[in-house]
Amino acid sequence: MIGFRTLLYKELLRFWKVSFQTIAAPVLTALLYMLVFSHVLESRVEVFPGVSYGAFLIPGLAMMSLLQNAFANTSSSLVQSKVTGNIVFILLPPLSHAEFYWAYVIAAMVRGMLVGAGVFLVTLVTVSVPFPNLLWALAFAMLGGGILGALGLIAGIWADKFDQMAAFQNFVVMPLTFLSGVFYSIHTLPPFWQAVSHLNPIFYMIDGFRYAFFGASDRSPWMSLAIVTGCFTALSFASLQMIRRGYKLRH
Amino acid sequence: MVPAISVRSLSKRYGSLQALDGVDLQVEQGEFFALLGPNGAGKTTLISVLAGLARPDAGDVRVMGHDVVRDYRSARRALGVVPQELVFDPFFTVRETLRIQSGYFGLRHNDAWIDEIIDRLDLRSKAHANMRALSGGMKRRVLVAQALVHKPPVIILDEPTAGVDVELRQGLWEFVGSLNAAGHTIVLTTHYLEEAETLCGRVAMLKQGRVVALDTTRNLLADVSGLQLQMRLEPDRLPAQFEGRARRDAEGAWVMALGRHAEIADVAVALRAEGVEVKDLRVREPDLEEAFVRIMGRR
Ligand SMILES: Nc1ncnc2c1ncn2[C@@H]1O[C@H](COP(=O)(O)OP(=O)(O)OP(=O)(O)O)[C@@H](O)[C@H]1O
Ligand SMILES: [Mg+2]
Numbered sequence: 001m002i003g004f005r006t007l008l009y010k011e012l013l014r015f016w017k018v019s020f021q022t023i024a025a026p027v028l029t030a031l032l033y034m035l036v037f038s039h040v041l042e043s044r045v046e047v048f049p050g051v052s053y054g055a056f057l058i059p060g061l062a063m064m065s066l067l068q069n070a071f072a073n074t075s076s077s078l079v080q081s082k083v084t085g086n087i088v089f090i091l092l093p094p095l096s097h098a099e100f101y102w103a104y105v106i107a108a109m110v111r112g113m114l115v116g117a118g119v120f121l122v123t124l125v126t127v128s129v130p131f132p133n134l135l136w137a138l139a140f141a142m143l144g145g146g147i148l149g150a151l152g153l154i155a156g157i158w159a160d161k162f163d164q165m166a167a168f169q170n171f172v173v174m175p176l177t178f179l180s181g182v183f184y185s186i187h188t189l190p191p192f193w194q195a196v197s198h199l200n201p202i203f204y205m206i207d208g209f210r211y212a213f214f215g216a217s218d219r220s221p222w223m224s225l226a227i228v229t230g231c232f233t234a235l236s237f238a239s240l241q242m243i244r245r246g247y248k249l250r251h
Numbered sequence: 252m253v254p255a256i257s258v259r260s261l262s263k264r265y266g267s268l269q270a271l272d273g274v275d276l277q278v279e280q281g282e283f284f285a286l287l288g289p290n291g292a293g294k295t296t297l298i299s300v301l302a303g304l305a306r307p308d309a310g311d312v313r314v315m316g317h318d319v320v321r322d323y324r325s326a327r328r329a330l331g332v333v334p335q336e337l338v339f340d341p342f343f344t345v346r347e348t349l350r351i352q353s354g355y356f357g358l359r360h361n362d363a364w365i366d367e368i369i370d371r372l373d374l375r376s377k378a379h380a381n382m383r384a385l386s387g388g389m390k391r392r393v394l395v396a397q398a399l400v401h402k403p404p405v406i407i408l409d410e411p412t413a414g415v416d417v418e419l420r421q422g423l424w425e426f427v428g429s430l431n432a433a434g435h436t437i438v439l440t441t442h443y444l445e446e447a448e449t450l451c452g453r454v455a456m457l458k459q460g461r462v463v464a465l466d467t468t469r470n471l472l473a474d475v476s477g478l479q480l481q482m483r484l485e486p487d488r489l490p491a492q493f494e495g496r497a498r499r500d501a502e503g504a505w506v507m508a509l510g511r512h513a514e515i516a517d518v519a520v521a522l523r524a525e526g527v528e529v530k531d532l533r534v535r536e537p538d539l540e541e542a543f544v545r546i547m548g549r550r
Contacts (some may be wrong), residue, residue: 006354013341085338090303090396092332093322093355251265251305 004099007090011107015073022111027118030065034058034123035176037183045217046187048216054127058163060182061153062119063144063209067202070112070145071152071173074104078156079165082249091250097243101153101236113141129213136212136221138225143228144205148173150235157239186218201231253316255280255405255436256301259308263296263460270296272460274310278406278438283431285447285468286440288457289409289545294440295335297457298409302332314405316437317511328356331403333394335410335440339382345369345393346378356401371426384516388415393424399430401428408439412446424450448472448539451514464546471542480518483531492523495511504531 015022047056081087090100120129121221151173160163180202186194197203208224211217217224243249263271267389271293278284286294291311297437299305303323312319317326330430340348344435353361369378372392377385383386408427412420431437439473441447447454447468454471464471482505489497489505496498497507509515513533 002357002359003355006351009354010351017342067384081340084341085334085336086340088304088332088338089340089352090355092302092327092330093329093352093401094357095355096324246306249302251299 003093003095004103007095007103008107011073011077011103012110014077015107015111022073023114023118026065026069026115028120030061030119031122033061034126040092040126042071048214051214051216052127055129056185056207056214057183058120058123058129059132059210060206061123062116063141063206064177064180064182066112066116066141067144067148067177067205068173069115070108070148071155071169073108074149074152075156075159075165075169076152077104077107078153079159082156082160083162085174087249096175097240100243101150101240104153105146105149105236105239108152109142109145110141112145112148114198116141116145132212133215134212137209138230139225140205140209140212143225143232144209147201147205147228147232147235150232150239153239154235154242155251157242160248180206181218182206188201201227204228252280254278254313255282255315256438257311257313257316258297258301259311261297261312262299262308263293263305264308265296269460271307273299274457274460274462276296276455276462276465276484280315280436281431281434282436282453283428283451284436284438285451285454286438286457287444287447287454288440289547291459292457293460294457295409297461298407298438298440301407302330303327319457328401329404331398331401331406333398333406333408333411335413337387337390337394338415339385339390339393341381341383344379344381345374345385345396348393349396352397353400358401361400364402365396365400368399372396373422382500388419391415392419392423400546403435406438408437410440410442412441412443412545420446443539454539456543458547459463463549464542466544468539471539472537475537475541477537477538478512479535479537480507480509481505481531481533481535482507482518482529484522485528485530488525488527490525490527492521493518496528 034057038057041053047053076082081090096110155165155168157179159168179197180200181197186203189197204219204224204227207217208221211221254277256276258274258276261271261274262269262478274297288294296305300307301314303319303326306320307390314326315329317329319326343351349365349368350361353365369375372395374389374392374396377389382390385393391411391414395408398406411423415423427437439447439451451468453467454464455462481500484505493507497505500506519529
């Protein structure tokens with residue numbers, strides 16, 4: 001347990017020491033999206049009856065930032081440790097596979113939730129949003145952060161270099177997060193793209209998270225919850241398997 | 252008593268390269284043991300397998316009786332490794348680094364011991380400095396300290412003195428010597444063979460992934476020829492009675508094996524009788540380097 005707590009503490013300290021970059025910067029980015037998109041689209045789009053576009057956008061943006069930063073935390077930490085070689089300090093001690101996994105993933109969840117909360121708070125300055133149902137909101141925030149944290153862990157273990165990492169981020173994570181209904185309801189899409197969106201697990205995280213605010217969603221929140229929980233379980237299993245085998249970590 | 256390290260029929264390949272090829276090796280508790288070999292011989296690979304950083308393809312590898320694969324947590328708890336590469340985490344200070352490393356080993360209130368290692372490795376003035384701000388030798392000291400936070404019974408140092416000044420080298424060996432005296436098993440690799448010769452009771456030599464010599468330092472030294480006399484003469488002519496015993500070395504000096512130091516006087520007398528002047532004369536004691544060169548040259 002002490003090993004797990006220490007690794008978690010180290011991972012938290014790692015991003016906290018550079019929180020300007022790891023928390024403040026993504027919050028600012030989200031605020032810019034908010035100002036630009038809500039200004040341009042405010043009068044044209046009404047997704048849910050009685051919900052302004054700006055209000056609709058806030059939970060999605062908060063969730064998107066949460067997810068991207070959860071991914072960034074595990075993946076950049078691991079790639080950095082591998083490239084500089086200081087990953088040996090974690091590989092030499094008697095940490096169990098589960099301790100390794102949960103320390104990284106929980107740190108990613110924490111960073112994601114801090115960024116998400118930050119985005120939520122600063123964007124509130126521009127539009128008001130109903131107070132969310134905390135249970136639903138936390139469930140989706142934690143599971144979403146966990147999924148992207150685990151995905152970042154897998155990518156970080158797989159990548160040998162920063163550019164491989166960047167490719168994963170730019171060609172997998174960014175498209176999935178952008179095409180998940182953050183900026184629109186997928187009901188406004190043609191049927192084909194709607195069907196494609198339903199294959200994107202991030203869609204369910206955003207949709208479920210939004211349900212916590214508006215009580216309305218594209219899909220049943222229970223179904224979203226089931227899908228998201230399933231994804232997290234599968235990714236956790238895959239990650240633990242990689243760690244157990246020492247894939248790309250122990251030669 | 253279980254051996255500190257036990258390696259049986261260990262093989263490890265990287266792609267098509269056989270890095271370790273049927274290595275058998277046993278190090279008893281309390282030994283001061285040297286692992287020698289040219290670059291690429293497989294020393295670091297062997298250490299990596301012991302530490303769980305590399306996975307063996309075949310063989311049985313144990314640290315203090317714990318299998319490094321099946322019982323990896325006990326094996327790692329028993330082992331402290333100073334890696335060959337100079338690695339560090341730039342996010343932390345020296346003390347933070349050591350505290351965190353203690354935590355990974357499940358130790359919480361370890362500051363008394365951390366203070367002691369900091370003092371013994373002369374890191375006191377840098378304890379609150381960021382790792383990034385340390386010189387190479389200082390970083391090496393922190394690596395040594397990190398390997399010791401959990402007081403491991405078995406300590407492996409992979410070229411700890413590469414790029415390290417004389418003072419630290421002496422201080423380090425004194426510290427490691429005291430750990431050995433206190434019962435810790437020490438294994439080191441080094442390319443400075445005189446270090447291994449003075450410190451280590453037993454030596455293994457690796458070549459292309461195989462153990463080519465495994466013996467006490469004393470026996471290895473006994474196997475190489477005794478004293479050697481190296482001379483430059485003017486005129487460059489050796490008295491006839493020595494001609495069969497001497498040869499020329501690479502620089503053109505005469506080299507002659509001697510049985511005893513007293514024979515030097517006989518040579519000097521014979522040279523004077525012939526009117527040959529000695530321009531330069533050196534006596535070389537047998538050393539591990541010579542044993543090493545010979546063993547590596549075989550086959
Ligand atoms: N991760 C790796 N992938 C591929 N080949 C490797 C890897 N690690 C080591 N090797 C190869 O295995 C062989 C043994 O390397 P090793 O590092 O064990 O040698 P060494 O005895 O420690 O040498 P040195 O004295 O230079 O440190 C070398 O040929 C090396 O190129
Ligand atoms: Mg080496």
